[in-house]
Amino acid sequence: MSPAEFQDLWQQVSRQPVAPLDDPAFGSGGALDLEIIARARHLKSSLFDGAVQAIAPLYVSSICKERCTYCNYRAGSNDPSLRRTRLSLDELRREVEFLVESRPLRAVELVYASDPQLTPDDLCRHVELTSSILQKHGASTVGLSAEPMSVAGYRRLRGAGLTFSVVWMETYDQERYAACHPGTHVKTDFFYRLDSYERMLEAGLDGVGYGVLGGLGPWRRDWSMLILHQQWLRRRCGRGPDIVGIPRLKHAPGSAFQQIDAPPADSQFRALVALHNSLFPQVRPFVSTREDFDMCLQLASGGGCLFTFNCSTVPGGYTLPNRGAQFTTGDYDALLFAPRVRAAGHRVLWDWRPQPCYTDLV
Numbered sequence: 001m002s003p004a005e006f007q008d009l010w011q012q013v014s015r016q017p018v019a020p021l022d023d024p025a026f027g028s029g030g031a032l033d034l035e036i037i038a039r040a041r042h043l044k045s046s047l048f049d050g051a052v053q054a055i056a057p058l059y060v061s062s063i064c065k066e067r068c069t070y071c072n073y074r075a076g077s078n079d080p081s082l083r084r085t086r087l088s089l090d091e092l093r094r095e096v097e098f099l100v101e102s103r104p105l106r107a108v109e110l111v112y113a114s115d116p117q118l119t120p121d122d123l124c125r126h127v128e129l130t131s132s133i134l135q136k137h138g139a140s141t142v143g144l145s146a147e148p149m150s151v152a153g154y155r156r157l158r159g160a161g162l163t164f165s166v167v168w169m170e171t172y173d174q175e176r177y178a179a180c181h182p183g184t185h186v187k188t189d190f191f192y193r194l195d196s197y198e199r200m201l202e203a204g205l206d207g208v209g210y211g212v213l214g215g216l217g218p219w220r221r222d223w224s225m226l227i228l229h230q231q232w233l234r235r236r237c238g239r240g241p242d243i244v245g246i247p248r249l250k251h252a253p254g255s256a257f258q259q260i261d262a263p264p265a266d267s268q269f270r271a272l273v274a275l276h277n278s279l280f281p282q283v284r285p286f287v288s289t290r291e292d293f294d295m296c297l298q299l300a301s302g303g304g305c306l307f308t309f310n311c312s313t314v315p316g317g318y319t320l321p322n323r324g325a326q327f328t329t330g331d332y333d334a335l336l337f338a339p340r341v342r343a344a345g346h347r348v349l350w351d352w353r354p355q356p357c358y359t360d361l362v
C-alpha cells in the first residue's frame, strides 16, 4: 500500500470511523452490541460448529534491538528480574517436545524478539526442527511471530515448513506508532511493516495474521483501519489475512509507560471482536491469554478462532528455570483447561491447518 493510499484510508476513518464504530452506542453493552454479538455467533457457528483451533506460543529469544515503549523485552528495559535468553537447538527441541509429547498440542507458534544475532538460516532451522517433531505426531502447523521479512525470506521459511506468520501492526496511527517505536531498526519503519501483509500473501503462506494492540492507538480508528485494510488486501491480492490478533495493552514490568491511556473496555472489546467476526467470519481471532479465561470463552463464541493454551512468554518457560516475561499472561494448561473449553460447548481441534481466506469465500 503506497503512503498516499494509506493516507486516503486514514483520513477517511479520521473523519468518520467505519459504521457501526461511529455510533456512540457501539461498545456500551446495549442493544446494538447484543445484535452484533448474536450475528457473529450465528455466522461462526454455521461455519465452524463450535470448533476452536488449539495453539501454544513458544518464545525462542528475548534478546531485542528494538525499543517498543510498552514491552519488557525492549532494549533498555529496566526490569531487574529480566534474564535475556536465546534458546539453543537442544533447548528448543525440549520445549517443543514438552508441548507435543506431554500435552496434546499439535500447533506451535515460534515467537521472537528482534534478536540481532539470529539469521534467516537460524529461523529456518527452528522451523524445520519444530515441523519435524510435529510430523512424528502426524501434524505440521508451525507459526511465526517475528519482525517483518522480504518475500524471499518468507518463501524460504515456507520451504522449511512454516505454515503461517503473524505481524501485529500495533496501531495504524502513524504519529502514535512513531512515538511508541523509537530507534533506527526495522520496527521504526511503519510502511515496511504495513506492506508485510502483501509480502506474506505473495510468498504463499497458508495463514497470515494481522491485528492491532488494543489501547496503543485510538481504537475506533484502529479497528476501522483493520476493516478497510482487510478489504483493500482482498481487492489487491485476492486474499486477505485469515487470522486477526486481538491483544489488549497490559502493563509490562520494564515498560516505559507509567500508565496506559485507554485500552478498549470489556464491553467495547467484545463488540469489536464480534464486529470483525460478523464482517469476516472466516477470519479467526487469535484468542490471547492476556485475557482471563471467561473472556477467552466469550471471545470463542461459535468457534472459528485460535485458542491459546500453555502460554509462557519466557524463552524456555515450559522446561527451563528461565525468568522475566514479556508481559503477564494467563497460563491455561491444555490438560486442565481443554475440558473447560469443551464444557462451554466448544470442540477443541488439536491438529489443524491454516485456511487461506480467498476473496471468493466472502
Ligand code: SF4
Binding pocket: 064, 065, 066, 067, 068, 071, 072, 073, 074, 075, 112, 113, 114, 187
Ligand atoms: S514488542 Fe517485540 S520488537 Fe518490540 S521490544 Fe518487544 S520483543 Fe522487541
